[in-house]
Amino acid sequence: MKAGEFIIRPATVKDIPFLADTIIEAEKAGTDILSWSTIFGLTEAETRKYISVMLSEEVDGCELSVSSFLVAEINGQVVAALSAWIEGKNNESSIQLKGNLLSYVLPRDCIIRASAIYPVIQEVHIDYIPGSIQKGAGYIVRDFRNKNLFQILTNEIIERLLKSDPNIAQAYTQIYGCNIPAIKANEKIDFKIVMEKQSSNEEILRYLPSNRKLLLKREL
Amino acid sequence: MEKTEITNKLTSIFKKVFDDNALVLSNELTANDVDNWNSLSHMMLITEIENLFSIKFRLKDLNKMRNVGEMIDIISLKLT
Numbered sequence: 537m538k539a540g541e542f543i544i545r546p547a548t549v550k551d552i553p554f555l556a557d558t559i560i561e562a563e564k565a566g567t568d569i570l571s572w573s574t575i576f577g578l579t580e581a582e583t584r585k586y587i588s589v590m591l592s593e594e595v596d597g598c599e600l601s602v603s604s605f606l607v608a609e610i611n612g613q614v615v616a617a618l619s620a621w622i623e624g625k626n627n628e629s630s631i632q633l634k635g636n637l638l639s640y641v642l643p644r645d646c647i648i649r650a651s652a653i654y655p656v657i658q659e660v661h662i663d664y665i666p667g668s669i670q671k672g673a674g675y676i677v678r679d680f681r682n683k684n685l686f687q688i689l690t691n692e693i694i695e696r697l698l699k700s701d702p703n704i705a706q707a708y709t710q711i712y713g714c715n716i717p718a719i720k721a722n723e724k725i726d727f728k729i730v731m732e733k734q735s736s737n738e739e740i741l742r743y744l745p746s747n748r749k750l751l752l753k754r755e756l
Numbered sequence: 757m758e759k760t761e762i763t764n765k766l767t768s769i770f771k772k773v774f775d776d777n778a779l780v781l782s783n784e785l786t787a788n789d790v791d792n793w794n795s796l797s798h799m800m801l802i803t804e805i806e807n808l809f810s811i812k813f814r815l816k817d818l819n820k821m822r823n824v825g826e827m828i829d830i831i832s833l834k835l836t
Contacts, residue, residue, distance in 0.1 A: 575796075593815060627822050629787040635798025636818035644803070651800050661794050 547605035562673035598630035624666035659735035669707035713748030727752035783825025
């Protein structure tokens, strides 16, 4: 698909380095806190390496799936990416698929560390809703922001998923409370805040960008 | 190992990981049925299972486990 000067297309394994950066930047939510680093005890470079390995396994149906991403390209250069998937498609829960990748790829000491931290961070966990579209990580290279790419990618990815299942009635996205630009960008394209979870445990801020997570919904 | 014994051992792991002593396993049980079953707790669950049964799953095996019954079947195969 051509959208102005940009080509919008499904991601391929060749895009994995950009997709790994997308996941990392989205997870930081505009802060310096990368939960993959704080929870698993990894450097950002190690995080990028392990995310790339998980993406290269080509498991479909979760936030660590190459097939969940669309990318925007200009002059042969990828400048933006966005992921979304249908939760529970083929009776496969995305949390299980992601959990499988984490347990299969990450070193044991990372998992042991995460298990100790888990009770603190799970306070802001929000479940995915089976049978709905879940919009995941998105990232646009700084020089290409304010060109409507976020809206173009969101509409295109929802349209493509609806073609595979026209009965889906809602799309959801989860955003950290500190990420005001992302909240505003989503509200501009008809996502509305429908729920929030907040932790009063200050320790959570050692591991996550915010102690508050929001659930936004768009009726389709 | 008999499937009943596998189920009993799995029950103790599930109770520990999901911090729920009342949890009862059935073959049909899925992630949607259990509070706090998310990607991190699923990762912890798989790791506990591998440790307790001294096995290592292939990714292909893990992705076939859509409910507890399929999990028990795959563990049983790994142990034979």
